[in-house]
Amino acid sequence: MDEGENTSKADESVDDSDISGDQPGTDDTDATGADLDAPPSVDSPPQSAEPDPATGASTDPDHVSTDVDDVSTDVDDVSTDIDDVSTDIDVGSGGRDRSSTDVDFDGVVLDDDDENQGLFDDLLSGEPIFENKEVLRPSYTPHELPHRNDQINRMATILVSALRGETPSNILIYGKTGTGKTASAKFVSQELESTSQKYDVPCEVEYINCEVTDTQYRVLAQLANTFIEENQAVIDDRLDRCRELRSTAVDDSTVLADTEFASLDELDARIEELEADADEMEEVPMTGWPTDRVYSTFFEAVDYHERVVVIMLDEIDKLVEKSGDDTLYNLSRMNSELNRSRISIMGISNDLKFTDFLDPRVKSSLGEEEIVFPPYDANQLRDILQHRADIAFKQDALTDDVIPLCAAFAAQEHGDARRALDLLRTAGELAERSQAEIVAEKHVRQAQDKIELDRVVEVVRTLPTQSKIVLFAVILLEKNGVHNINTGEVFNIYKRLCEEIDADVLTQRRVTDLISELDMLGIVNAVVVSKGRYGRTKEMGLSVPVEETEAVLLSDSRLGDIENAQPFVQARFDN
Secondary structure (H helix, E strand, O other), X not given: XXXXXXXXXXXXXXXXHHHHHXXXXXXXXXXXXXXXXXXXXXXXXXXXXXXXXXXXXXXXXXXXXXHHHHHHHHHHHXXXXXXXXHHHHHHHHOOOOOOOOOEOOOOOEOOOOOOOOOOOHHHHHOOOOEOOHHHHOOXXXXXXXXXXXXXXXXXXXXXXXXXXXXXXXXXXXXXXXXXXXXXXXXXXXXXXXXXXXXXXXXXXXXXXXXXXXXXXXXXXXXXXXXXXXXXXXXXXXXXXXXXXXXXXXXXXXXXXXXXXXXXXXXXXXXXXXXXXXXXXXXXXXXXXXXXXXXXXXXXHHHOOOOEEEEEEEEOHHHHHHHHOOHHHHHHHOHHHOOOOEEEEEEEEEOOXXXXXXXXXXHHHHHOOEEEEEOOOOHHHHHHHHHHHHXXXXXXXXXXXXXXXXXHHHHHHOOOOHHHHHHHHHHHHHHHHHOOOOOEOHHHHHHHHHHHHHHHHHHHHHXXXXXXXXXXXXXXXXXXXXXXXXXXXXXXXXXXXXXXXXXXXXXXXHHHHHHHHHHHHOOOEEEEEEEOHHHOEEEEEEEOOOHHHHHHHHHOOHHHHHHHHHHHHHHHHHHO
């Protein structure tokens, strides 16, 4: 909208207000006695004032001030539409009502240093600590993996046969969490695919997280749809080239001499075949098909053209635990039936013993090659953290003790590099949130406490129901001032809680076992104490924050009614 149009509408609104209030020329005057019903002077600045090039309004300070005062007087004396008058002020004089929104009619936000500060402005004003935070996340695949050269080289020597068009041996990779298994496997896979493109060899790696995709149907459906999408791209490319060749061959059939087609009819037949293939490509729904149909679709999709496929099954033990070994059995036997393609399996597991539950035939074919990833020590963790920190943080953003402390904390957790990186990232985030200029030791310790609390919350959330009831009994006793809680006291409260929520009551011996499990998880601290001729008992106390742990327990739908049992349990202590 043009400025002149705004001015015109604003003037009209003032005139309408005058008609509804009093007659022109009566008492609509400003402080100097000038008639405000006359054509507004705010739109006709004196010739001596230079107009502002952006708005066309006068830049004479005296003139602007007078105009604002004049119109403000009109607002006070006359019952008018305040919004309309405000519009007249903004457009006509170049002045602004500071109680109104700081946006002019051309859509330009007018800057107010203090008044326009939004929620995130202060947070963005500080100097960032991070250069690239993503390199500290588990999803990041580094270009270099310190202290894993032996494992990487061994994987490469096994998979190099894929670049020769041969079937690589199946590989099983073992190691505890955070030992670099997945990162190393992904690094080798990226190198394999990059080299295959370099030498124009059809080879690819398909990654599946079996903790998420944990059934045979889902695994086969995901693989089938991946290959179907790739096949459709191949078909489209071939169709484009065939149709282009045909359009040329219609006028000059000699262009077919250097092709696989002896005649135009053969070329037409090939086009029809490709179009039929495209029509038959049907994606697999994530539910609803019989498993044998899903397998058949996957088989046809992967065997559509020549290629070597490495299927990386991360957390493979979760797939076996949920669905048995049928998926592995089918995948490991496919090569004997495939005509154009070849398949190799790379399984990654935290559980060294998961193959004990496999069919002997699956176990022998799947575990052709085994690679073990040992835990990192503190010095190795320090190297890994330093390598990532150089990329993740601004220069001189860390004090000298940050990385050694992160490495020391993580080394206590069986050399978990993932934990070390998470700790370093969280420390940086806490420092940034507090608007600190550098990450210091205190931020690492705060991050350690936060991560530990998050871990406890997750452990408590996934406890079995009976363990949750036992833990809640300990919480109630501790909240009511009982110290050195013994097994008998826990069992008495446990029974009352079970009665309140209609849960089965276990024996005291079994409850003692559950207390031992909670002790192993670090949720309670239990010690065996001798009571002389009364025998021995366990005395315990909580090792986790009471309020947070209680909140997690009460979020369980089965245990929601326990909250109503608290007055009942409290009465036992009051008697």
